[in-house]
Amino acid sequence: MTKYFKLTVFVLSLIPLIIILVKIFFNNLGAEPIKEITNHTGEWTLLFLIFTLSMSPLKKITNMNIWISFRRMLGLFAFFYASLHMLTYTGLDYRFDLSAISKDILTKKYIFAGFTAWLLLIPLALTSSKKMIILLKHNWKKIHRLIYLTSILGVIHYIWLVKKDLTKPLIYLTIILILLMLRIRFNKNPLLLFNIKRS
Amino acid sequence: MKKIKYSEITPEKIYKKRRKFIKSLGYGLGSATIGSIPLIGNALANTDLTKPTDYEYITTYNNYYEFGTNKSDPYLNSQEFKTKPWTIRIEGEVENPMSFSVEEILSSFSSEERVYRLRCVEGWSMIIPWMGFSLSQLLNKVNFKTSAKFVEFETIYDPEQMIGQRKSILNWPYIEGLRIDEAMHPLTTVVTGLYGKSLPNQNGAPLRIFVPWKYGFKSAKSIVKIKFVKEMPNSSWMIASPREYGFYSNVNPNIDHPRWSQATERPINGDMFAPRIKTLMFNGYADEVAHLYSGMDLKKYF
Numbered sequence: 001m002t003k004y005f006k007l008t009v010f011v012l013s014l015i016p017l018i019i020i021l022v023k024i025f026f027n028n029l030g031a032e033p034i035k036e037i038t039n040h041t042g043e044w045t046l047l048f049l050i051f052t053l054s055m056s057p058l059k060k061i062t063n064m065n066i067w068i069s070f071r072r073m074l075g076l077f078a079f080f081y082a083s084l085h086m087l088t089y090t091g092l093d094y095r096f097d098l099s100a101i102s103k104d105i106l107t108k109k110y111i112f113a114g115f116t117a118w119l120l121l122i123p124l125a126l127t128s129s130k131k132m133i134i135l136l137k138h139n140w141k142k143i144h145r146l147i148y149l150t151s152i153l154g155v156i157h158y159i160w161l162v163k164k165d166l167t168k169p170l171i172y173l174t175i176i177l178i179l180l181m182l183r184i185r186f187n188k189n190p191l192l193l194f195n196i197k198r199s
Numbered sequence: 200m201k202k203i204k205y206s207e208i209t210p211e212k213i214y215k216k217r218r219k220f221i222k223s224l225g226y227g228l229g230s231a232t233i234g235s236i237p238l239i240g241n242a243l244a245n246t247d248l249t250k251p252t253d254y255e256y257i258t259t260y261n262n263y264y265e266f267g268t269n270k271s272d273p274y275l276n277s278q279e280f281k282t283k284p285w286t287i288r289i290e291g292e293v294e295n296p297m298s299f300s301v302e303e304i305l306s307s308f309s310s311e312e313r314v315y316r317l318r319c320v321e322g323w324s325m326i327i328p329w330m331g332f333s334l335s336q337l338l339n340k341v342n343f344k345t346s347a348k349f350v351e352f353e354t355i356y357d358p359e360q361m362i363g364q365r366k367s368i369l370n371w372p373y374i375e376g377l378r379i380d381e382a383m384h385p386l387t388t389v390v391t392g393l394y395g396k397s398l399p400n401q402n403g404a405p406l407r408i409f410v411p412w413k414y415g416f417k418s419a420k421s422i423v424k425i426k427f428v429k430e431m432p433n434s435s436w437m438i439a440s441p442r443e444y445g446f447y448s449n450v451n452p453n454i455d456h457p458r459w460s461q462a463t464e465r466p467i468n469g470d471m472f473a474p475r476i477k478t479l480m481f482n483g484y485a486d487e488v489a490h491l492y493s494g495m496d497l498k499k500y501f
Contacts, residue, residue: 024471031260031270032323033471093465095474100462108459160458163321164368164439165268 041085048078110160117153252325265361273401291427292347320414330392347427352419376432445501450482
């Protein structure tokens with residue numbers, strides 16, 4: 001049963017990719033296509049981070065374990081969309097102009113935040129297999145708490161790039177903060193959040 | 200930068216026809232499959248950087264926060280906007296404050312085609328075949344006092360009609376300003392139309408200002424008042440974020456916006472493979488306007 005649910009989640013997670021591919025193919029991206037692709041992949045990265053962070057609270061609330069079985073896949077989709085976002089920016093937009101890109105990363109704080117958020121997702125993606133969970137034992141959970149930092153950096157990246165109307169990024173920030181606060185409560189003592197013994 | 204005259208530019212329709220013709224040649228040569236893929240067909244059609252931006256993009260991709268903050272909002276929310284009757288008042292440090300109806304202005308000054316580059320502070324650009332005349336012609340109708348040092352432009356305040364003004368996204372009414380010599384410069388234009396037609400609401404109808412060497416937000420839309428003042432006006436964007444938006448806001452690839460680079464820009468053409476281009480000093484109008492700022496520290500007066 002879980003298998004079919006997972007397959008459904010997988011297919012649903014591909015929809016944002018399919019949408020953008022269809023738009024590219026039919027030349028339906030509007031006046032500024034690169035910006036459209038960048039915004040689309042960036043926004044879906046944030047949404048998949050939110051989905052990933054929602055799984056363990058959903059498990060606690062509904063008392064159903066099935067949510068946890070989606071978590072890795074959703075996290076990998078977050079990494080997938082984040083990487084497409086990065087590739088759009090570095091490849092399509094800046095044509096791999098490494099000097100311009102590295103200057104941006106070092107001098108523009110919103111790009112620094114976004115780039116760091118993406119970098120922090122790499123170790124999570126690399127250690128997402130069952131083998132790695134066994135191999136890393138209790139360190140695995142420690143490493144994977146980096147997603148908290150990534151989600152905060154990701155939404156700060158969004159806030160810092162918006163010219164004036166902050167409505168949307170602040171909605172995402174609120175959701176992420178709620179999801180993170182739920183975890184603090186589950187752990188009772190916030191100081192224990194990063195304490196491996198609790199896990 | 201070399202000035203682009205509208206007459207030098209292939210009109211949109213003929214351009215598209217030519218493209219179609221070239222493409223149809225392609226079909227005959229057996230490349231039908233490649234040409235008929237929308238993606239590649241489009242990439243082929245958008246390689247000319249002196250071609251004016253499509254009418255469709257100029258009129259559906261706008262920053263006009265009075266009608267909403269999304270790029271498509273101005274087009275979607277401005278169609279019912281009433282631009283008749285409309286008067287523009289010129290007042291402040293003048294001997295003879297005057298009011299003009301739009302009809303009077305349109306009949307007193309003859310509009311000409313003015314193809315100018317528009318560079319948005321966000322990092323995109325367009326080439327726009329405006330219709331209009333130099334603002335100096337209008338300003339010369341009044342006798343301004345020597346105490347007048349700046350000109351302030353005020354956009355209409357009408358939250359009933361302008362959905363964006365119901366939220367305090369910016370300090371309404373929208374205020375912009377220029378130094379007198381900038382306002383009197385022949386490039387500073389009162390825009391009356393676009394692509395040979397009347398000005399669409401989303402582009403600032405009935406009348407707007409256009410200052411080609413400054414970032415787009417300096418060009419106030421749907422103006423109702425021009426005021427000569429002694430002190431430098433505080434524009435809406437300066438109030439919103441003084442660190443990011445200065446009074447001058449001249450296009451300058453060497454001075455970044457605090458949060459993003461201004462070195463390059465993306466020409467709006469709907470082509471996902473079109474490269475970025477280098478942003479030019481004073482948006483390519485350095486020959487005409489650089490002297491206005493000689494001896495000024497452009498980093499300080501950004």
